[in-house]
Amino acid sequence: MNASELEKSFQKNFTDRQELGASVSIWKDGEEVLSLAQGWCEREQERPWTQETLVPFYSTTKGLASATVLLLMHERGMTPEDLVCSVWPEFPVKKGTIGQLLSHQLGLAALDEKADVWDYDAVIAAIEKQQPNWQPGSAHGYHPRTFGFLLEELVRRMTGETLGDVWRKKIAEPLQLDAWIGLPESEFDRVARLYPGKQNKEDLESGFYRQLHTPDSLVKRAFSSPRGLHSVREMNEARAWQSGFPAMGGIGTARAVAKFYQAACGAIPFFPEAMMPWMQGMRSCGEDLILCTQTAFSCGFQLDPIDMVGRKVRHHYGLSRRAFGHPGAGGSQAFGDPDSGLSFCYLMNQMELSPLPGAKSLDMIRAMYL
Template identity: 60%
Template sequence: MDLDAVELAFSKNFEEFGELGASVSIWKEGVEVLNLADGWCEREKVHPWNSATIVPFYSATKALASATLLILLEENGLSPDDLVCRVWANFPNSSATFAELLSHQCGLAALDQKSSVFEHEEVIAAIEAQEPNWDLGDGHGYHPRTFGFLVDEPVRLLTGKRLGEVFRERIAEPLGLELWIGLPESEFDRVATLYPGKMNKSDLASGFYKEFNQSGTLVRQAFSSPSGLQGVHEMNTSKAWQAGLPAMGGVGTAQGLAKFYQVAIGAIPFFSDDVLNWMRTPVVTGDDRILMTPTRFSCGFQLDPLDENGDKIRHNYGKGMHAFGHPGAGGSHAFGDPDTGISYAYIMNQMDLSVLPGAKSMGIIETL
């Protein structure tokens, strides 16, 4: 592993790609081997960015939320093959399993009934009333917003607590991870300011953004329901940090995310063998109805999709065939590779306009 080359790739992000503030953390076989942090927490350049800086990392949160639900299923004598309705009696598809829920197959990506991300019971009512966007067994599509409520509700039913509370108690605190799904006020002064990315002509030409920018499409509805926190500026508020949204509300350090994936690949003993296997074993693959590109999911995590020859179509998770993780909108990204023992995380505050990892993170991964 050429860590000097990785450091040069990190520096290139500031010199060539307009990075403002960022951290990268790389671990191997239970030990952090590289921790880089540079830049600024805001455009006014008042507070230098350092390794203790925390920032919202959007959908990278989904992995943390999924792990929380998986450990609770195991503790309650359940597995991903069990029906969701065994825990959630009013779930709108009585034949759906937790594996199908966690791999975005249930067709609940967009909601017809209006609801707010800040009103959990309101969203749950909308989910329970929803006619699925597609039939179970007829493919899959990323659930950008509803996913958090789909995993939070079973956790609440099993424990009586919000998912973010259980994550802190059962995973983050025992492992010393500076990660939160619901940030306490004591950490507010550590949060960097997020800035939105700009759309260019190549973005406008893509099938995803054509659908995203067209009113009434399933893609547009999936990214706008339930409502709230649509703009990046809204994510810079304490209300957003404290909301504890398991689909997109995580806040923390790159070190915390990279260490989480050391645990997820078994380099740091913590999860049972069953939970480790549920995280990394592919459940569904194919053309994604929402992201408009091939995707592959395990129980709550992404893997690189494969072509007909079994070769990777993309390398968002490096060269390893069993590597898995989850990106966040704008450029945050984290994953682990059980074959090499390596885990990686990148967080930043100058967002790109992408839902999959962009040039800044991919340049480091290719070097790594």
């Protein structure tokens, strides 16, 4: 790892890319080898950003939530090949497996029935009535919002508890992680304020954003299902911090998320050996019907897609084909690389628009492998 180049890239985010506050944490073989924190928790510059600053990280939550589900499955002697209906009898895709659900293959990304994100029972009822958006198993498409409700219902059916409570009890507390899916009031004063990104012409001309702004498109419907909690302003409210939404409600430090991925890739012994292929093994790869680009997924985690001869199409998750992680809206990025023993997390509060990682984190990832 070239620490000097990595620190230069981190500083460039502030000098050239309008970063406000940010942290990066890198671990290798069970130890944190780099930790940088800089900037401010708000534009008024009232609170300096430190290594202990908490920030919402949107879909980076999905990796943490998926590991929670997989750990419960392992404890119950289940595998990703088990049917979702074995846990949730009312689930609409009767032959759909948990592995297919976690790898975004079952076509429940967009809901026909209107339901509010704050009305859990209404969202679950809408899911149970939903006809798949495509033939299950024939394709894959990212489930930006429904994914969390799908995982939450599995956990509630298995344990009677919320996913956020199980995450804290079984993973976060044993690993001593400053990361929550449902933040307690005692931690509110540590949370940085998020600021929305600005659209530019290049964003608006991309296939994804054209579809996102097309009324009734599958992409538009997926990012609106269920409705509510769409603005960054709402994500700065205590109600959102406490919500515990497993698709987008995580809050924590970069150090905590990077340490989680140390455990997930095996550099810190924690997860059962049988879970590792579930998190690292590719289950879907190709054109994503929602993100309108090539993506790949394991059981709940993103991987870099590969081409016809097995080469990585891009390097969002480092150099290894087995590396896996999950980005979050606005620029958050985290992953673990089992082959190198490295894990990485970058969190910030000045958001960008891309749903996939951008230069702020990718420049640092390149420096990790120098």
